[in-house]
Amino acid sequence: MGMLYKRGNVFWVKFYVDGQPVRESTGTAKESEAKRFLKDREGRVATGQPIIPKADRVRVDELLDDLRAHYATTGQRQLREADTRLVPLKSFFTGIRAVAVKGAMLTEYIHRRQAATVANGTINRELSMLGTAFRLGVENGKVFRLPIIHQLKEANPRQGFFEEGQFLAVRKHLPVDLQVAVTIMYTYGWRLGEVMALQLSQVDLKAGTLRLEPGTTKNTEGRVVYLTPELTTLLSAQISRVKLLSRQMGRVLPDLFTHLSGCYQGTPRRDFRKAWGKALKAVGLAGWLLHDFRRTAVRNMERTGVPRSIAMKMTGHKTESVYRRYAIVCEQDLKEAMQRLTGTFTGTAHASAVASQS
Secondary structure (H helix, E strand, C coil), rough: CEEEECCCCEEEEEEEEEEEEEEEECCCHHHHHHHHHHHHHHHHHHHHHCCCCCCHCCCCCHHHHHHHHHHHHEEEEEEEHHHHHHHHHHHCCCCCEECCCCHHHHHHHHHHHHCEEEEHHHHHHHHHHHHHHHHHHHHHCCCCCCCCCCCCCCCCCCCCCCCCCHHHHHCCCCCHHHHHHHHHHHHHCHHHHHHHEEEEEEECCCCCEECCCCCCCCCCCEEEECHHHHHHHHHHHHHHHHHHHHHHHHCCCCCCCCCCCCCCCCCCCCCCHHHHHHHHHCCCCCCCCCCCCHHHHEEEHCCCCHHHHHHHHHHHHCHHHHHHHHHCCCCCHHHHHHHHCCCCCCCCCCHHHHHHHH
16 A cells, blocks of 8 residues: 655655555645545556656656657647647746646746737647646656646637728739639638648649648648639639749649749749738738638628538638637628618518508
8 A cells, every 4th residue: 555745845655566665756735636646656556557756857848749749640730830839838848847837837938928929819829738738748647737727818809801892902912823822712711821832733623623632731631612713714824824834944843832933933932921911001901911811701601601511611610619700790791781670771671661562
């Protein structure tokens, strides 16, 4: 049988493995947590599982490394996205023991991130990943306690979206290939990274489809959409431009969006924020985001009555709760609803007028 005892304010445990006594610090002054630690150790001994001594010496960066390896192995999360969350966590917590991660230290992390003008929503995502690392550590027997992590209040979701006239005005000031890219984003609500990573092989003009391969999207699921007549024309012209450049350069260019001229000619385009900023400035919409196309597409689908289950497959929203955040009701929508109710909207008649005619 194991036992608890104290050294200073910290509980230690004593248990036996193959008849030999093992003493280990629990790293906590709370008796309830120490008892759980002892039960874990006794359970491991009884089932023949390995005992990892000196749990109080496990460091946070080790837990974060384990989490990244877990994502790499299971594919549960894209590593590029995970790394953006892990970098600030490792910068702050490297060298710190897991047992030391408590309220004051978490508050200090939050203060530093806020001082760097990082949004509360981003900080919440980082803290969530830290909690996941600790839960994995518990499963691996490296830690026995989960820190209490409080979420911060986040700003209200951004309300920006493009009306058709605004979209057309901005698009007109972009290079022809980028006009194709923003039209895809405006129509289907696809993310910038998803669109700019498209390959020629993902466009099937004969079938009239555009697809994203599994594993290339944020939720790792593939997507297939049917092309509008406008996008069929735009994509056909873009493919012709890329193939012409391929012949001129004497090599195959697989990317749909490739630099067509300049010092980067023939290399893939991955971003166009500079060109985007210039186009916005030209029409007086400075500050609008490419991600606003995602809200715009959702709003347009809601307006036109596309079933939500179908719309989510097109935009790539995995949960309806997240999709609803993008299904913004604008002032014009509310005005039109009121007009329908009062019979003043074009094509409707007031109920009393209908009754008087019957």
